[in-house]
Amino acid sequence: MRIFVTGASGFIGSALTAxxxxxxxxxxxLARSDSSAExxxxxxxxxxRGSVDDPSTLRSGVAKAxxxxxxxxxxxxxxxxxxxxxxRRAIETMGSKLAGSDRPLLVTSGTGTAAxxxxxxxxxxxxxxxxxxxxxxxxxxxxxxxxxVRLPQVHNPLKQGLISYxxxxxxxxxxxxxxxxxxNRWPAVHVLNAANLYHLALEKNAEPGTRYHAVGEEGVELRxxxxxxxxxxxxxxxxxxxxxAAEHFGWLARFVAADLPASSALxxxxxxxxxxxxxxxxxxxAVRDVAGIARERAE
Numbered sequence: 265m266r267i268f269v270t271g272a273s274g275f276i277g278s279a280l281t282a283x284x285x286x287x288x289x290x291x292x293x294l295a296r297s298d299s300s301a302e303x304x305x306x307x308x309x310x311x312x313r314g315s316v317d318d319p320s321t322l323r324s325g326v327a328k329a330x331x332x333x334x335x336x337x338x339x340x341x342x343x344x345x346x347x348x349x350x351x352r353r354a355i356e357t358m359g360s361k362l363a364g365s366d367r368p369l370l371v372t373s374g375t376g377t378a379a380x381x382x383x384x385x386x387x388x389x390x391x392x393x394x395x396x397x398x399x400x401x402x403x404x405x406x407x408x409x410x411x412x413v414r415l416p417q418v419h420n421p422l423k424q425g426l427i428s429y430x431x432x433x434x435x436x437x438x439x440x441x442x443x444x445x446x447x448n449r450w451p452a453v454h455v456l457n458a459a460n461l462y463h464l465a466l467e468k469n470a471e472p473g474t475r476y477h478a479v480g481e482e483g484v485e486l487r488x489x490x491x492x493x494x495x496x497x498x499x500x501x502x503x504x505x506x507x508x509a510a511e512h513f514g515w516l517a518r519f520v521a522a523d524l525p526a527s528s529a530l531x532x533x534x535x536x537x538x539x540x541x542x543x544x545x546x547x548x549x550a551v552r553d554v555a556g557i558a559r560e561r562a563e
Contacts, residue, residue, distance in 0.1 A: 266290040267466065268325040270316050270354070271335030272309060273300035275423055276415075279459035280333065281307050287463065292329055294321070294336065317350060319357045326361040331368040333462055334358065341429075341515050348388065348395040355396060359403025359410065369410040370465055371400040375451055375526040378414060381475045382530070385414075404472040411465060411474040416451035416526060418458050418478075420542075421550035425452075429516055431493050431548075440494040440501045443509050446487025448523035453480035454541025464535040476531045480539035483525030492548040 267284060271277040272293035281291050285308045293309035294316065295301040301311045312328075314321025316336040326332055334355065338347040355371055362369055373396040377386040388394040400410045417425035424431075434440040453461075461478045470476075487503075494501040509517040531537055542550070 265330045266292055266310075266328065268292045268294070268312070268329035268332045269309075269335065270294045270322075270325075270333070271337065273304055274335060276418060276455055276458050276462075277335045278303070278307070279455050280335070280462050281309050283459050283463050284466075285309065292325060294325060316354050319353075322354060322357045323361050326358050329367070331370075331466060332358055332362065333370045333466065335372055335462075337372065344515075345392050348392040352395045352399040355399035356403060359399075359406065359408045362409075363403070363407045366409055368466060368469065369400075369403070369408055370462060371396055371410055371412050373397050373400075373412050373414045375414045375416045375477060375479065375524065377524065378475070378477075379525060380527050380530065381414075381477050401473065409469075409472050411470040411472070411476065413462060413465060413476045413478055414526070415458065415478050416453055416481075417544065418453055418455050419544050419547045420455045421547045423455075424544065424548060426450075426516065426519060427489060427493070427544075427548065430489070430520075431497065433513065433516065434490075434493050434499055435497055437512070439499050440490045440497075441504050441512055442486045442490040442501075443504060443506055443521040446485060446490060446503060448486050448521060449483025449525045450486065450489070451477075451479045451482055451524065451526040452484055452544035453478050453539055454543075454547070457537075457539035457541045461531070461535065461537050461539075464537055468535055470534075474534075476535070477526055477528040478531070478539075479526050479528035480541060481543055482527055483523075484544050486520060488545060489548070492545045496548055496552055498552075 272281045291309040293304040312325045374393045376391045385394045404410045458478045
């Protein structure tokens with residue numbers, strides 16, 4: 265079975281590509297650059313050159329595949345709304361080639377405001393990444409067997425989703441911050457567990473519209489995250505008032521004070537998924553940024 269994977273060279277995509285190939289799948293991997301193509305070929309994938317922003321690239325990739333996993337997304341948060349709309353176009357393009365074929369399409373979204381798999385996501389006017397789910401619902405209505413994987417903060421010792429931006433900000437500001445008492449929570453999952461969920465969801469042949477939560481930890485307090493960042497780069501940890509959040513965190517402010525716990529109980533039951541990887545705090549603590557600590561002390 266040949267699976268077309270967008271974002272195959274990315275953080276989750278490279279782990280998923282390796283897992284699918286090990287399980288006997290053929291992976292047709294979208295690659296925009298020479299370096300991505302070389303890395304994917306080394307994993308054993310068949311490289312499909314092109315870009316997620318090129319409709320012809322997507323259509324030709326879908327045409328060669330028995331199923332599609334869509335992971336590609338532009339994480340430049342300075343143009344988040346624009347990137348979400350680009351994702352809508354990509355999903356609709358691929359859906360147009362899958363309609364009526366019974367070939368599966370797995371689409372990626374975020375847990376956002378949805379506490380469980382049965383909860384509707386906030387409209388895209390409130391949660392921009394909800395555009396991906398709106399597009400998935402649109403192609404499902406046209407006969408595409410589409411299901412959705414909602415991601416929380418995905419991590420390993422080197423990357424931790426939005427927390428990677430918080431680490432950079434703490435280094436810039438000279439301290440690690442949280443808002444108010446910091447008891448608001450973010451869900452999280454280790455990258456290998458996330459990749460495994462996509463694999464299991466592909467094999468499940470879910471009914472159109474099924475939502476899965478790739479959540480290993482339902483909610484890690486932001487105060488605990490800030491403390492782990494402080495340990496990692498050896499800076500003080502401080503609480504800041506809500507009215508100071510926008511100035512301190514910039515575009516991150518809308519997320520940092522949000523309480524967004526999410527459950528994966530239904531996903532685990534449906535798929536037999538068992539997220540056992542290291543926890544978020546463990547992965548933040550796993551790498552002490554020696555160069556960053558030295559730079560801070562020199563200044």
